Amino acid sequence: MFRRLTFRQIFTLIICIILLQLLLLLLSTFLFNYSQYETISGHHSIIDIHDGCKIDDKQAISALNRVQTLDCRQKLIAAYCSIKFQPSWPSRLQNECHANSKLFTCMEFRSEFLNHFVDKKSNKILRIDPLQPFNHTDCTDLCMQIDFEFALFVSNQYCICTNNYQSIIDQTNHTECDLQCVKHSKCPSNFLFIISTGIKKIHHQLPPLITTDDHEQNFTRPKIVFLLLLSGRSTLQVNRLMLNIFDNHHYYLIHVDAHDNYLYAELKYLQRKYPANIRLTQQRFDTIWGGSSLLTAILSCIREALNEWNDWNFILNLSESSFPIKKIKQLERYLSLNRERNFIKSHGKNTFDFIQTQALNKVFVQCERRMWRIADRSLIKGIVWDGGSDWMILSQSFCRYVTNELNNRRSSLVHGLRNYFEFSLLPAESFFHIVLRNTAFCTTIISNNLLATNWNRKRGCKCQQKKIVDWCGCSPNIFRLRSPTNSRGDIQRLMATEKKPLFFGRKFSPLIDGQVIDFVELRFLNQNFRLNNLGKNYDLYLENSYHSRFDLPNHLPWFRRNFFTFFACQLLDSLCSNIYNNQCEIEIIETNLLFDNSNGFYGTIVRFQESIQNYKIEMILRSFSNQTIIFDSSSVPRLKSLKVYEYFRNTDCVLESNQPLEVWHEWQPFFGVYHILFIFIDPWNRIANENRILLNNTKITDNDRIGILYRHNNQTYYPIMNGLWKLLIMNEATDSVIGMGRFFILPTDTNDNDDINMVRLNHSTTNKQSVTFIMGKYSEFFPQNGIHLSMINKIWYIHQYCFHHHNGDHLCKNFNTTIYHHNNCDQVDWNVDKLKALYSF
Numbered sequence: 001m002f003r004r005l006t007f008r009q010i011f012t013l014i015i016c017i018i019l020l021q022l023l024l025l026l027l028s029t030f031l032f033n034y035s036q037y038e039t040i041s042g043h044h045s046i047i048d049i050h051d052g053c054k055i056d057d058k059q060a061i062s063a064l065n066r067v068q069t070l071d072c073r074q075k076l077i078a079a080y081c082s083i084k085f086q087p088s089w090p091s092r093l094q095n096e097c098h099a100n101s102k103l104f105t106c107m108e109f110r111s112e113f114l115n116h117f118v119d120k121k122s123n124k125i126l127r128i129d130p131l132q133p134f135n136h137t138d139c140t141d142l143c144m145q146i147d148f149e150f151a152l153f154v155s156n157q158y159c160i161c162t163n164n165y166q167s168i169i170d171q172t173n174h175t176e177c178d179l180q181c182v183k184h185s186k187c188p189s190n191f192l193f194i195i196s197t198g199i200k201k202i203h204h205q206l207p208p209l210i211t212t213d214d215h216e217q218n219f220t221r222p223k224i225v226f227l228l229l230l231s232g233r234s235t236l237q238v239n240r241l242m243l244n245i246f247d248n249h250h251y252y253l254i255h256v257d258a259h260d261n262y263l264y265a266e267l268k269y270l271q272r273k274y275p276a277n278i279r280l281t282q283q284r285f286d287t288i289w290g291g292s293s294l295l296t297a298i299l300s301c302i303r304e305a306l307n308e309w310n311d312w313n314f315i316l317n318l319s320e321s322s323f324p325i326k327k328i329k330q331l332e333r334y335l336s337l338n339r340e341r342n343f344i345k346s347h348g349k350n351t352f353d354f355i356q357t358q359a360l361n362k363v364f365v366q367c368e369r370r371m372w373r374i375a376d377r378s379l380i381k382g383i384v385w386d387g388g389s390d391w392m393i394l395s396q397s398f399c400r401y402v403t404n405e406l407n408n409r410r411s412s413l414v415h416g417l418r419n420y421f422e423f424s425l426l427p428a429e430s431f432f433h434i435v436l437r438n439t440a441f442c443t444t445i446i447s448n449n450l451l452a453t454n455w456n457r458k459r460g461c462k463c464q465q466k467k468i469v470d471w472c473g474c475s476p477n478i479f480r481l482r483s484p485t486n487s488r489g490d491i492q493r494l495m496a497t498e499k500k501p502l503f504f505g506r507k508f509s510p511l512i513d514g515q516v517i518d519f520v521e522l523r524f525l526n527q528n529f530r531l532n533n534l535g536k537n538y539d540l541y542l543e544n545s546y547h548s549r550f551d552l553p554n555h556l557p558w559f560r561r562n563f564f565t566f567f568a569c570q571l572l573d574s575l576c577s578n579i580y581n582n583q584c585e586i587e588i589i590e591t592n593l594l595f596d597n598s599n600g601f602y603g604t605i606v607r608f609q610e611s612i613q614n615y616k617i618e619m620i621l622r623s624f625s626n627q628t629i630i631f632d633s634s635s636v637p638r639l640k641s642l643k644v645y646e647y648f649r650n651t652d653c654v655l656e657s658n659q660p661l662e663v664w665h666e667w668q669p670f671f672g673v674y675h676i677l678f679i680f681i682d683p684w685n686r687i688a689n690e691n692r693i694l695l696n697n698t699k700i701t702d703n704d705r706i707g708i709l710y711r712h713n714n715q716t717y718y719p720i721m722n723g724l725w726k727l728l729i730m731n732e733a734t735d736s737v738i739g740m741g742r743f744f745i746l747p748t749d750t751n752d753n754d755d756i757n758m759v760r761l762n763h764s765t766t767n768k769q770s771v772t773f774i775m776g777k778y779s780e781f782f783p784q785n786g787i788h789l790s791m792i793n794k795i796w797y798i799h800q801y802c803f804h805h806h807n808g809d810h811l812c813k814n815f816n817t818t819i820y821h822h823n824n825c826d827q828v829d830w831n832v833d834k835l836k837a838l839y840s841f
Contacts, residue, residue, distance in 0.1 A: 053081040097442035098198035231257035321507035343393035373470035387430030576812030616804035683723025683786030724786035
């Protein structure tokens with residue numbers, strides 16, 4: 001009845017069954033992953049994960065919709081589910097710096113009592129939601145968390161946190177509390193309970209600065225570990241910082257961000273030169289702004305300092321933007337009088353508000369070089385919360401205590417807080433503050449970090465970090481000798497620190513203002529670094545932007561590589577036209593930004609190697625100074641300067657087609673309101689876009705000396721056509737052109753073409769005679785066929801070039817050896833290696 005199957009048929013059947021099983025396995029895996037990572041939109045969407053863990057928090061859903069990698073998705077999901085079911089931190093910790101909370105007294109509550117606590121700067125009044133369970137213990141916990149000595153609790157009505165309740169006690173009769181009613185939560189609703197939170201208020205005034213030399217010879221010098229937390233590429237500035245703080249008596253521990261291999265390699269010589277005093281950490285962390293890894297890095301460095309050296313007294317952290325504003329000897333004297341103290345700067349505001357603005361009650365996870373916000377959470381109870389600056393000076397005994405507690409991995413206050421801050425934004429700004437406030441070290445606190453910070457909240461708190469964190473934060477401003485809004489810059493602020501115990505300042509940046517660093521050295525440190533070290537190179541500063549040995553190829557975008565190659569081949573063609581006019585292959589070795597200390601950005605130094613004789617050549621690329629024309633006018637407003645960028649600190653203004661443009665325009669002092677028109681002219685000399693802005697300056701204060709600097713985002717479509725663009729600025733009221741500038745847009749990649757990269761034109765918007773007149777009068781400023789790459793020579797040019805020593809053949813047969821000898825890189829002031837050597841520590 002049934003036919004016997006052959007071996008081949010049986011084998012085929014087995015293979016089919018196996019393949020079917022594999023297919024089912026793949027299908028189930030796909031369905032699991034699809035349910036796990038399905039894109040979710042909407043407030044009430046839910047992502048099903050596993051074991052009953054549902055991601056229904058809109059913050060987590062938003063984060064999961066924006067992550068780029070599977071690893072980051074898995075990390076966010078694991079963190080969310082772990083915290084949802086079993087957080088790694090305790091709900092309550094024991095404050096070791098306070099007496100036990102105690103029910104102080106009771107009285108009949110009257111509504112007029114609230115009038116005593118309406119000043120929210122010194123008190124906090126919370127109206128209780130009657131539908132939520134909330135008792136006197138909850139009120140006491142809350143008031144302790146936000147650093148108040150007393151909790152005033154009115155059942156189901158109010159929780160009042162205050163440091164002074166005596167005024168209402170003096171005005172009314174009070175009675176002993178019925179502890180049984182408190183115990184069983186059956187007290188009358190009109191009872192006011194006054195409870196001591198047990199917080200010990202410790203007021204440590206900042207010790208004054210010693211201004212005489214009486215103490216000079218009579219103190220034991222403390223040993224300091226200078227912890228340098230560095231990122232970026234500012235090798236020369238770090239060397240300058242070391243020149244001003246190095247002393248064989250102290251130690252220097254240097255941590256370089258895990259992504260900044262160039263800076264790490266450039267600083268290795270410091271450890272070789274001073275092996276007993278300087279150490280670069282081998283373990284490096286990704287220290288993004290606000291990242292949880294910054295606390296990990298600091299704790300790791302403290303542990304390394306304790307293991308490496310055992311005779312130090314203090315550790316203080318600095319960055320590449322820090323700079324001393326007093327001699328290190330003065331810091332030594334000051335610390336010698338304050339041994340075993342811990343210097344931390346608190347937030348200086350209502351702690352309740354600080355917790356909200358600092359997002360301490362949120363859950364953050366770091367991945368993809370970003371901090372992702374995924375959930376809300378409750379603060380740990382039983383302790384005082386605090387925070388402020390993450391720049392601090394800590395004693396060795398406190399550092400050893402923290403390290404030992406973490407190493408023992410007990411269920412201690414330190415270990416619990418460490419787990420909590422693993423999922424926090426800006427953890428280093430609170431962790432050490434809270435540990436100090438809630439342990440026996442609370443009596444060692446001095447509420448100042450001895451650092452002068454250049455805060456300007458209006459300028460520094462504009463959510464600049466939105467690209468790397470799901471929150472808004474603040475950053476200090478750069479100290480300036482002069483600024484667009486103040487002719488005296490920050491000199492008065494710096495001078496005011498002379499008689500205060502402030503020993504370092506931040507931020508300083510030679511890219512923004514190198515002269516203010518010269519001023520600090522001369523005025524406060526009695527140094528003249530540039531004259532002593534740089535000689536005739538007084539005005540030059542260098543910062544690397546790309547190096548082929550340390551950076552991946554994509555660190556130098558294609559449009560920049562094409563830009564530098566264009567000029568390198570142009571130079572080779574001018575030197576040896578018979579060889580390089582048809583073939584030109586070069587390797588970009590490194591690029592560096594060159595700054596003139598008096599006038600800012602000077603040009604870009606490109607070091608490259610040609611492929612025929614392997615000559616290494618350096619050239620400076622500069623932009624012509626005639627790219628902006630400001631027209632003299634008796635009418636206001638009068639334009640002072642004009643520049644087109646693609647993003648802040650796009651120093652060399654090399655622009656590509658896929659980035660939005662920003663126009664920085666500065667005006668002479670004026671008073672009033674004016675309508676200004678920005679007209680963008682494309683490479684074919686057609687009006688491509690118009691933007692109207694309102695200049696509004698109705699403040700008379702200091703109007704005679706303060707100019708106005710604006711930043712304008714061009715409202716156009718992208719990508720933008722490649723080629724030579726022009727920008728006209730007009731006063732609409734007078735129909736007059738105030739100024740104009742031009743800039744070149746480079747193609748983003750080899751696939752760019754003119755049809756795709758054209759901005760949407762709007763020819764009908766403007767037909768002003770003044771525009772036609774200007775274009776006719778300044779025809780050289782508006783060349784035809786501005787789409788051609790050769791038009792880049794209208795903007796940029798090769799300012800100088802030099803050759804590195806070469807023992808082989810000449811660059812080409814008709815190569816002029818006189819040019820080679822007169823342009824040897826060892827002989828020019830701007831040579832990269834020469835400038836690095838001059839700045840070497």
